[in-house]
Amino acid sequence: MLPEEHFRLLKTPNGARAGELNTPHGTVLTPVFLPVGSQATVKTLTPQDIKDAGFNMVLANTYHLYLRPGIDVIDKMGGLHRFMAWNGAMLTDSGGYQVFSLAPLCKITDDGVTFRSHIDGSEHFLTPELAVQYQEALGADVMMVLDECTAYGDSQEKVQKAMDRTHRWAERCLKAQKRKDQALYAIVQGGMFPELRRQSTEYLTALDFPGYAIGGLSVGEPKETTFAMVEETSAWLPVDRPRYLMGVGSPEDIVEGVARGIDIFDSALPTRVARNGALFTGKGRINIRRAAYRKMDGPPDPDCDCSTCRTFSAAYLSHLFRSDELLALRLATVHNLRFISNLMQELRESILDGTFAAFRKDFLSSYKTTNEQVRVEQKGRWLRGRE
């Protein structure tokens, strides 16, 4: 599939974009949010649940699947789509981020990265070529290059060194690619340094990837910095290629990302906070465990059309959470994902009919993240983006 066939841009009023991604597993309307299925499962949900919530593209993690059950197992089972019984579109992350955030890091050289498994401590070696080879075996519709991630607060020198290596690795990934039915995306790095972001974007754009991700954000920096870096990067990205903001996915951040021209989002946040009892509503996040919901007849979110809100009361969901019942986690996950898919659809429609600016203003003024909930979100900041 040629890059120009992979993505079609339909409209770009004031920066916000509506388009479509064409993949061997169907067309995905953008802007799109990808539920995170690190270990070949979006936690608590079946593939049918994911579709029912309104999604036809998910993300899985090469790092997790390499360690468990092993790329060989999934390859033998006919690839990741078949293994997890998902026939929609799929993106796999290269494993770079997880190696740097989850695994005790051993050594990084130009060749690749040596790391220890966070599960059993065993030593492994990952190279750009292996990252592509593994992702080709997994068979996702979109693959990511192996990148070197830096932390918030790292010096410009350190960030530049990692960025330069990320660029060299991106070229090696491109060369290593054998299958042509998968789109390989580059990842722009450069930390919180606008000049490095510009350099990284220019370098990678020259290599002509079918898509570009913005990496290394949402790692603890203030929100303004995140979006300043997004703007800095977007300005240099080619208009006709999809733009993927990695690890960002709260409702308010999605709206702000879309306003800055982002087409693709992923984040474990909606599903993770759901498992803590935090539900998205049009008025902000609520904590369903609170006493106020104990006797509340009527759905958790009266404006929601998800199967949870259509079937159960706030009182029942509150009871399940208070009683540590497993069903609570699933019902809340379904709700938060449905909230996000409805949001994506509304965003897209507002872009297409020219009302995005008003939608953005209305949404952000009514959607307030309550203080009691921010606590949930900020647990493990470094990990908050990508499980």
Add this chain to the structure above:
Amino acid sequence: MLPEEHFRLLKTPNGARAGELNTPHGTVLTPVFLPVGSQATVKTLTPQDIKDAGFNMVLANTYHLYLRPGIDVIDKMGGLHRFMAWNGAMLTDSGGYQVFSLAPLCKITDDGVTFRSHIDGSEHFLTPELAVQYQEALGADVMMVLDECTAYGDSQEKVQKAMDRTHRWAERCLKAQKRKDQALYAIVQGGMFPELRRQSTEYLTALDFPGYAIGGLSVGEPKETTFAMVEETSAWLPVDRPRYLMGVGSPEDIVEGVARGIDIFDSALPTRVARNGALFTGKGRINIRRAAYRKMDGPPDPDCDCSTCRTFSAAYLSHLFRSDELLALRLATVHNLRFISNLMQELRESILDGTFAAFRKDFLSSYKTTNEQVRVEQKGRWLRGRE
């Protein structure tokens, strides 16, 4: 509803019985197994999942619901059916068993039982009248009397004393009943003493309940003793009333119970062992975590028609368990319950067409509980029956 309308016996060849329970929430074919939903949820499943697995009657526990969310909350929400969004038939246990097995017991007198919550240690008082009042508020189709449970190994004197109290409490429950659309079942006690079992059955039968449970079994005694007591009790029960063997529900025990004229079973075993990775198959129980399943393409149980076996491979389910994924618990629960509902249907059909004896022999000779799995089952023997 008159007792004779509640149960209709269709056939009784050689002890095994096929019939139907008529309830305000539908007709339930017997022999029947009730999935256990102690806290107003069959762990990991929605009401739709339970129906899809083939069940139209479930069990819930008054003890658990009294403590959380509180009978008042469920009453306010319009009863337990509406609270948990279950429109099928339902049986509630009185709380007697849980008070004696889960809660630190304070004091028992003829008046009732004082106990402490196993959740927060608060003190509570339960009487036969309150047990009925709570169950009327919950609104299940079948209620159970409050009984005094004894442990395996208790002296005949102690068991007799508890049995006599259980009889007095049964009379008080009968008198306390106000709603007439709910069937109140008595519970036969008498421990492992045949003479006491006979006395208990005769005493309670004279009170003319619409159904009779056999309680105080599967509490650690050998299997032969369990079924000897079932036989001892069944011999004295009226033929035209349903017989409920409480807390028994492994596939092999169900077959043996049906052979002895049992109509109703409940047990947390099928769902609990599922969450440990133990799946029922026609050849016995398998441990899906085992290395043998890591690369096994094809369903966990090739003979099963459940949504898990129709959708996912043994390798995928094994991966989910090995990776501590929540979806594993749900997929295995669906499978084990479907196995049981298929078994109940086969048992019923074999009774109706006169082939039960052959079915029993075939099933028990091919179904072997492997040693590695028995371990899972025997954790917490006292609790194994009723969660």
